[in-house]
Amino acid sequence: xxxxxxKLAVWKFASCDGCQLxxxxxxxxxxxxxxxxxxxxxxxxSSTVIEGPYDxxxxxxSVTTPHDAERIQEVRRVSRYLVSIGACATAGGxxxxxxxxxxxxxxxxxxxxxxxxxxxxxxxxxxxHVPVDFELRGCPVDRxxxxxxxxxxxxxxKPDIRASSVCLQCKRRGNVCVMVAHGTACLGPxxxxxxxxxxPSFERGCYGCFGPMETPNTVSLSSALxxxxxxxxxxMRLFRTFNAxxxxxxxxxxxxxxxxxxx
Amino acid sequence: xxxxVRDLTVEGLARVEGEGAMHVVVTDGVLTDVKLRIYExxxxxxxxxxxxxxxEPPDITARICGICPVAYQMSACQAIExxxxxxxxxxxxxxxxxxxxxxxxxxxxxHIYFLHAPDFLGVGSALELAQDHRELVEKALKLKKIGxxxxxxxxxxxxxxxxxxxxxxxxxxxxxxxxxxxERLRWARDASLETVELVSTFDFPELEIxxxxxxxxxxxxxxxxxGRIVSDGGLDIEVAEFLEHFAExxxxxxxxxxxxxxxxxxxxxxxxxxYSLNYEQLxxxxxxxxxxxxxxxxxxxxxxxSIQVRAVETVAACDEALRIIEGYTExxxxxxxxxxxxxxxHGATEAPRGLLYHRYSxxxxxxxxxxxxxxPTAQNQDAIESDLRKLVEANxxxxxxxxxHLCEQSIRNYDPCISCSTHFLDLTVERx
Numbered sequence: 001x002x003x004x005x006x007k008l009a010v011w012k013f014a015s016c017d018g019c020q021l022x023x024x025x026x027x028x029x030x031x032x033x034x035x036x037x038x039x040x041x042x043x044x045x046s047s048t049v050i051e052g053p054y055d056x057x058x059x060x061x062s063v064t065t066p067h068d069a070e071r072i073q074e075v076r077r078v079s080r081y082l083v084s085i086g087a088c089a090t091a092g093g094x095x096x097x098x099x100x101x102x103x104x105x106x107x108x109x110x111x112x113x114x115x116x117x118x119x120x121x122x123x124x125x126x127x128x129h130v131p132v133d134f135e136l137r138g139c140p141v142d143r144x145x146x147x148x149x150x151x152x153x154x155x156x157x158k159p160d161i162r163a164s165s166v167c168l169q170c171k172r173r174g175n176v177c178v179m180v181a182h183g184t185a186c187l188g189p190x191x192x193x194x195x196x197x198x199x200p201s202f203e204r205g206c207y208g209c210f211g212p213m214e215t216p217n218t219v220s221l222s223s224a225l226x227x228x229x230x231x232x233x234x235x236m237r238l239f240r241t242f243n244a245x246x247x248x249x250x251x252x253x254x255x256x257x258x259x260x261x262x263x
Numbered sequence: 264x265x266x267x268v269r270d271l272t273v274e275g276l277a278r279v280e281g282e283g284a285m286h287v288v289v290t291d292g293v294l295t296d297v298k299l300r301i302y303e304x305x306x307x308x309x310x311x312x313x314x315x316x317x318x319e320p321p322d323i324t325a326r327i328c329g330i331c332p333v334a335y336q337m338s339a340c341q342a343i344e345x346x347x348x349x350x351x352x353x354x355x356x357x358x359x360x361x362x363x364x365x366x367x368x369x370x371x372x373x374h375i376y377f378l379h380a381p382d383f384l385g386v387g388s389a390l391e392l393a394q395d396h397r398e399l400v401e402k403a404l405k406l407k408k409i410g411x412x413x414x415x416x417x418x419x420x421x422x423x424x425x426x427x428x429x430x431x432x433x434x435x436x437x438x439x440x441x442x443x444x445x446e447r448l449r450w451a452r453d454a455s456l457e458t459v460e461l462v463s464t465f466d467f468p469e470l471e472i473x474x475x476x477x478x479x480x481x482x483x484x485x486x487x488x489x490g491r492i493v494s495d496g497g498l499d500i501e502v503a504e505f506l507e508h509f510a511e512x513x514x515x516x517x518x519x520x521x522x523x524x525x526x527x528x529x530x531x532x533x534x535x536x537x538y539s540l541n542y543e544q545l546x547x548x549x550x551x552x553x554x555x556x557x558x559x560x561x562x563x564x565x566x567x568x569s570i571q572v573r574a575v576e577t578v579a580a581c582d583e584a585l586r587i588i589e590g591y592t593e594x595x596x597x598x599x600x601x602x603x604x605x606x607x608x609h610g611a612t613e614a615p616r617g618l619l620y621h622r623y624s625x626x627x628x629x630x631x632x633x634x635x636x637x638x639p640t641a642q643n644q645d646a647i648e649s650d651l652r653k654l655v656e657a658n659x660x661x662x663x664x665x666x667x668h669l670c671e672q673s674i675r676n677y678d679p680c681i682s683c684s685t686h687f688l689d690l691t692v693e694r695x
Contacts (some may be wrong), residue, residue, distance in 0.1 A: 018329020018422040027408035034390045036478055046385030094326045097311040140422040202419045202426045204433040
């Protein structure tokens with residue numbers, strides 16, 4: 001028998017399943033991936049579960065319940081490399097909007113008996129609970145970036161994932177700047193690249209799925225958005241979506257609440 | 264007195280989307296309780312939609328489900344456009360239907376080959392199936408990819424499309440961008456027809472359900488994006504009347520809400536309901552494949568046969584997508600204007616798993632005052648529990664292992680999307 005293949009596990013926390021679906025959506029590469037690793041624990045795709053420890057764990061979703069806060073510790077214990085995938089796992093996700101309000105109030109809006117619900121006050125990224133070896137951004141993650149991270153880890157090299165802005169990818173793609181040319185509000189200048197600048201290619205402004213780039217100048221961008229006619233509440237909502245509690249975006253949205261988010 | 268107890272536990276039901284549990288109690292050989300427990304963490308979408316702008320729900324509610332984001336986007340757009348009194352142009356309506364066909368193809372093929380077929384073929388996953396039947400899995404992947412690529416061409420991205428907005432799209436695809444799909448969809452329609460033949464060779468456990476079947480109905484087409492809500496019990500209502508006839512109940516074990524028809528009880532949405540209520544509206548090629556499919560019939564009440572229905576619906580979606588692309592001309596404008604006004608709007612479309620209802624109330628500035636979202640898996644929970652009860656009662660002589668497998672398979676019949684329904688599954692069978 002050939003040498004044992006590295007074991008891959010996929011774990012789900014609070015999420016929409018979209019990031020793990022990205023793996024199944026690698027239609028051209030899926031069977032090659034399945035040939036290079038042992039898919040040891042991936043309950044969405046397989047009822048066959050092989051016991052850990054696992055060489056690579058992909059973790060989707062954020063921590064929102066006391067049970068999940070314990071479960072992530074166990075996942076860390078059985079994982080050699082732990083990679084958090086997607087905006088929920090890397091920044092708390094859309095459900096982190098709860099962090100800006102009282103959770104019992106939210107539960108009473110959705111559920112007739114909020115007392116049946118066991119949930120934490122906050123939605124937090126995986127890195128708030130355990131050491132994470134690599135964070136892959138996106139809502140959802142980009143398929144080719146996911147494959148790059150997997151190949152890099154299997155070859156024991158650093159993943160080639162840049163923390164530069166969507167603007168760079170957008171220019172490379174040859175798009176006309178939607179903000180300059182059409183006055184469309186765009187988070188591209190402060191958002192990390194990786195999606196391929198899809199929104200501007202469809203004549204829409206970036207809405208920040210990949211979270212903040214490294215050293216984003218959100219104050220400058222907020223000022224430009226205000227100059228373009230957006231009020232504080234509108235700019236606040238722009239920063240407060242799928243990466244609302246990523247530190248740079250949270251600071252930017254809170255500044256709008258206080259009315260001091262401009263130059 | 265000593266009770267005879269049988270106790271079975273499975274942690275983490277596989278090949279479903281999301282997390283949940285099932286509990287079955289058998290006391291002295293008699294089934295005494297069946298409960299589905301959903302432990303997918305609550306995410307409170309309806310609560311944090313309050314105070315958001317009326318333009319945001321298509322992007323925000325897409326994040327409820329990575330498997331069927333288009334369904335959320337389409338129900339949201341329909342509801343808010345209704346509130347604002349906007350009507351989209353026919354070409355934009357056709358583009359929306361095309362995008363939705365892409366999602367049906369992707370989601371149905373994922374379920375047929377990756378989540379459901381392994382049960383009938385006795386393997387743990389499609390990846391295991393690929394070891395002996397690589398060509399079959401490659402064909403499935405190629406078919407699934409066509410669905411995803413349609414979503415990318417029309418929606419910009421397969422998971423959480425970015426090109427959907429109130430009133431239509433940010434940019435309409437060009438004829439040239441869609442033309443290459445003609446050849447691929449002809450292949451896909453043939454591959455789907457072969458899929459109907461393949462899944463019709465499976466052995467289907469016997470189960471006859473009596474739930475009221477509920478689906479959208481549109482006399483002019485197989486209803487996906489719009490229609491009236493009808494049932495085989497004579498219900499025939501406007502989407503806006505939904506909340507007068509359907510209610511959600513919150514039960515202790517679950518972070519999902521159970522749907523019931525007021526004064527009528529459990530009901531079923533999804534492929535079986537759609538197919539049985541709208542057989543006449545299926546495109547001819549899909550109807551012919553259904554007629555040839557062994558054991559299917561014009562009305563399907565065996566949930567195990569839902570895999571055949573999904574395959575027939577995949578034929579329909581490929582045929583529809585082909586028809587739309589062949590007749591496509593670029594619209595004059597990518598979106599109609601949707602101006603905020605105070606009001607309430609209702610939207611319902613057919614997600615791959617069934618009827619998905621949205622309601623929004625907005626103020627005159629376009630800020631959302633309240634929202635209701637009722638996903639298909641929540642509506643089907645009572646039906647799923649009822650089926651489990653029937654199955655367990657009829658199969659008590661099976662070993663714990665086999666009974667457990669049958670229960671798991673029964674749950675997968677519904678392609679339950681647990682991420683959606685919390686707005687499901689480790690399995691416990693307790694025999695006392």
